[in-house]
Amino acid sequence: MNMLTKVSPFVNEPFTDFSKEENKKAMEAALAKVKAELGRDYPLHIGSKKVMTEARIVSINPGDKDEVIGRVSKADQALAEEAMQVALQAFESWKRVPAAERADYLFKAAELMRQRKHEFSAMMILESGKNYAEADADTAEAIDFIEFYAREMLRLSRINETQPLTKIAGETNNLTYIPLGVGVVIPPWNFPLAICVGMTTAAVVSGNTVLLKPASTTPVIAHKFVALMEEVGLPAGVINYIPGSGAEVGDYLTTHPKTRFVSFTGSKEIGLRINRLAAETAPGQIWIKRVVAEMGGKDGIVVDETADLQAAAQAIVASAFGFQGQKCSAGSRAFIVESVYDEVVEKVVELTKALQVGLPETNAPVGPVIDQGSYDKILNYIEIGKTEGKLLAGGGKAEGNGYYIEPTVFADVDGKARIMQEEIFGPVLAIGKAKDWKEAIAMYNDTEFGLTGAFFSSDEDRIEEALETMHCGNLYINRKCTGALVGVHPFGGFNMSGTDSKAGGYDYLLLFTQAKLTSRKN
Known part of the structure; x- marks a missing residue:
């Protein structure tokens, strides 16, 4: 077919399944x-x-x-x-x-x-x-x-x-x-x-x-x-x-x-x-x-007590640590209602500690950050975080001849803390406790950015209110806040996240x- 006549419907390019041996060998x-x-x-x-x-x-x-x-x-x-x-x-x-x-x-x-x-x-x-x-x-x-x-x-x-x-x-x-x-x-x-x-x-x-x-x-x-x-x-x-x-x-x-x-x-x-x-x-x-x-952004995930807590924890970890947190859509904050707070935090920490850090060409789940400047900046934020929250996972350098940092989780972080407000652009997650889902949304909105967010709940009325009140360009319900697809999720944010x-x-x-x-x- 002549390319000039190519008007077939747009279909997203499929992702490669690297669990298949032939695809792994091809890479x-x-x-x-x-x-x-x-x-x-x-x-x-x-x-x-x-x-x-x-x-x-x-x-x-x-x-x-x-x-x-x-x-x-x-x-x-x-x-x-x-x-x-x-x-x-x-x-x-x-x-x-x-x-x-x-x-x-x-x-x-x-x-x-x-x-x-x-x-x-x-x-x-x-x-x-x-x-x-x-x-x-x-x-x-x-x-x-x-x-x-x-x-x-x-x-x-x-x-x-x-x-x-x-x-x-x-x-x-x-x-x-x-x-x-x-x-x-x-x-x-x-x-x-x-x-x-x-x-x-x-x-x-x-x-x-x-x-x-x-x-x-x-x-x-x-x-x-x-x-x-x-x-x-x-x-x-x-x-x-x-x-x-x-x-x-x-x-x-x-x-x-x-x-x-x-x-x-x-x-x-x-x-x-x-x-x-x-x-x-x-x-x-x-x-x-x-x-x-x-x-860029300071994106986050809100979890209420009606949510699928395991799914929420998996989404939090994937959003925070995918590509070492170096995405403008990365979920570097999580706000969880107090009645399920401890349970979700425990799940997040368990999943985070299971992540292996290593050389990307060996397909390690977590690789290096991009350069020396980012490496130093992120490690400095981790030190700040140790004064602002409770360190539950990671907290320092990881082994390897590269810019490797442990996936790091801080809990009990105040919404006004620096690690809650400033874009770190690295594998650092700050978790805050909310008395209820409305306060959690308010804590999520308390930022100068407005790029991506996610809301986990099984209550349709709450979901409807979250859709209206969570102020960001890309809002996801019951899924991670990263991974926008061309044509499916047009991507861009509010406030200091850009135009x-x-x-x-x-x-x-x-x-x-x-x-x-x-x-x-x-």
Whole structure:
């Protein structure tokens, strides 16, 4: 089938079952293949040019600090400016490419990534410290984003058919969604493929050109994606790969008069800085820059006395310690009503102590945190937690030649404590006691963030009230608060969690386009 005619219903990419020996062996083979490629030098991509620089970003394996993943060329302001000029020039032709043709590049990319799924996952296992399942889910989500946004662009290109304007006599009216211009895409390290791919392909399929500045801890997996887009024939200059310092390259491009939008996922502090810098009008700038920001969270799970307590405890542990708690959706807080508090805490501690910490390539349930800075920060928060709550599990470093930290549980933590209020972004869980389910919800809402949450109960009236009163962008009932699926759970949060951009949803591409109405007298 010609890709241009591909309009079959969207279906999420299935996850791999690694309990099956053939799948486990396939991943082991992919890891061996990727390991044979480690230590390479990677260039910048500026249009059709591949630029090697003396300055390099050295990516290391957080699970084995002696292993170099790759050395990635590092852009400076002069190279960032060159990339901007290339992107501006490429935009003039790319914006005229029909939506169906732009989508076609994405469909081809999704198919190629699907064929090499384990290789992409293996690179993430080594570069970001994900275990098999976490890396596989990341790659599946990347494929989902590519497919979903391609279909979304086709839908928007047919908007006059699907959402016709009100007709009046004597005129023909049409609404079209046209691209914005050159955008700066700054993805995070914690979903180094999925979010990088989603942010970039959404912008590109909408007709924009992109300056991609990947996270400095995971630049090699981003390069692997850029190389794939080049392989499927995406025109030079549509995606420009320019790793570099946030202070030097990131700030320069954010304040550039020709930057039309900035798409960012990362910390609250950097997101607010980008928003502030982008709000200033530079000389020669003729638009208001658009900022799309997802800035993290301090997410939590509420459990009442009618809940399935074992299921609740399992969800708490999975939400808190999946990928070492390094998800903006991670459930780092739990609020449990006092009548079942001790029972749930006991179950959580038992499940936490059963988690094994080890090298991701051996598929250990808990791996390393991303780098030395995170390692030191999390261990410092654990020391703070020892003064704010009762330590019941973990509490320190774990063995291994990497950034390993024990999954840590604190109980009897006050809602105003630092470990309840501040985003730690590591394997640290704080549990608080509530007199009843309403107080538990109030404690959950007492945060500057508002990304994800979960409510465990079997009482329908309480569930209905929780659905209305728990203030977050993604609320789940009787399941964990991580694991949003593209097209199923559009993802984005309130308050300091960002602009509620709802990635993987039907509104997302509107953020990278502008609506143009044309009216013609008959």
